Amino acid sequence: TAEVKETFDLLICTTVLASVNGDITKILGRVNVRTNEELCCQVIRVILENTQTLLACAYNHTVPAEGKDFGKCAEREDPTGLAIMVKIANTKAHATFETHTYQELTAELALFWRLYCEHVSSPEDTIDITLPDISAVCVLIRKHAGDIFISRQLVLLGKHMDFGDEIGRTNMSSLLREMLPVAAKASDELSAAILSVLRNIYPNEDELNGVVSEVIADAREPLEETCGKVAEGEAEVQVWRCCCTITKLLLQAASKRTHEDPILGGLLKSVVLPAVTHVNPAVREGGVSCLGLFCLLHLKPAQDYLFLFVRVLQHDTSPLKMLALKALFDMAVAFGSTSLGIPDAVLRS
Secondary structure: OHHHHHHHHHHHHHHHHHHOOOOHHHHHHHHOOOOOHHHHHHHHHHHHOOHHHHHHHHOOOOOOOOOOOHHHHHHHHOOOOHHHHOEEEOOEEEEOOOHHHOOOOOHHHHHHHHHHHHHHOOOOOOOEEOOOOHHHHHHHHHHOOOOHHHHHHHHHHHHHOOOOOHHHHHHHHHHHHHHHHHHHHHOHHHHHHHHHHHHHHOOOHHHHHHHHHHHHHHHOHHHHOOOOOOOOOHHHHHHHHHHHHHHHHHHHOOOHHHHHOHHHHHHHHHHHHHHHOOOOHHHHHHHHHHHHHHHOOOHHHHHHOHHHHHHHHHHOOHHHHHHHHHHHHHHHHHHOHHHHOOOHHHHHO
16 A cells, blocks of 8 residues: 555665765665666665655755755765755755766766656655756866766756756757767667657757757768768677667657658668668668667558568578568558558468
């Protein structure tokens, strides 16, 4: 029941936090946030749902009074940054984020900051929060660009920011567009995080498609320099895979009305279809995945490019055959096998 869950959650907060003197990063450090992120997220969310108890532990069981200098207090009493993140006075709560307080950001603290901002930005929460200055967070992201885990946590703060500030909006957009091609070669999770924040910056889908397509076009420039020659080198393969990864993320969130969008149509011709017929199987894999997503946007492209999936089933490697088969099943579920012209016996076989 809800009562039992609430009691159990409070027990976790009072017992676990007391055992580490309110330092939540010590709990996370024992679990290893990099390899057990989901488990750590569950723990943090339980604790954040019981903020009063958390503060009591952080301040030796004394909730701070109004007017206390939380910045100075953090350096002396609160190694987690909790004093910077949360201020409770009577019935009203406030939160601030000061990036300059920490010279070196740990993975544990980055995860905590991200989940805290997520928590206080939820519709159910009544905490009045001042989220980080966008330009300051951009500086912090650049500083930790070599750490994929920390970078992703900081980038995801952007999902809860107000991009009404034009300077901050421009700075974050520029940074994320610069990061996206690099992230696409290194981490699908970081790439997805970047695109999710770009979607927050550009809520209009047409504008978002235009911005991301420019990123892809810039990433493709090395391919244009081959002047039509077959690109088989590792560097060229990485460029193709990068372009396919970004295109795939864009298509995953595309609405069904965009199948005739000229920008997506341009990506279909410049990235997806050439990738499907590329000599390298890793590139073809990205192309088939993207084509499957594009065909789910509307029946017509599904009908037009059905033959390509059949060709993969007939002639390609086993992993690619599985991808093509999955795409065919997805299209059959979305549009019906009859509309696609696929006999039911073929799907059953």
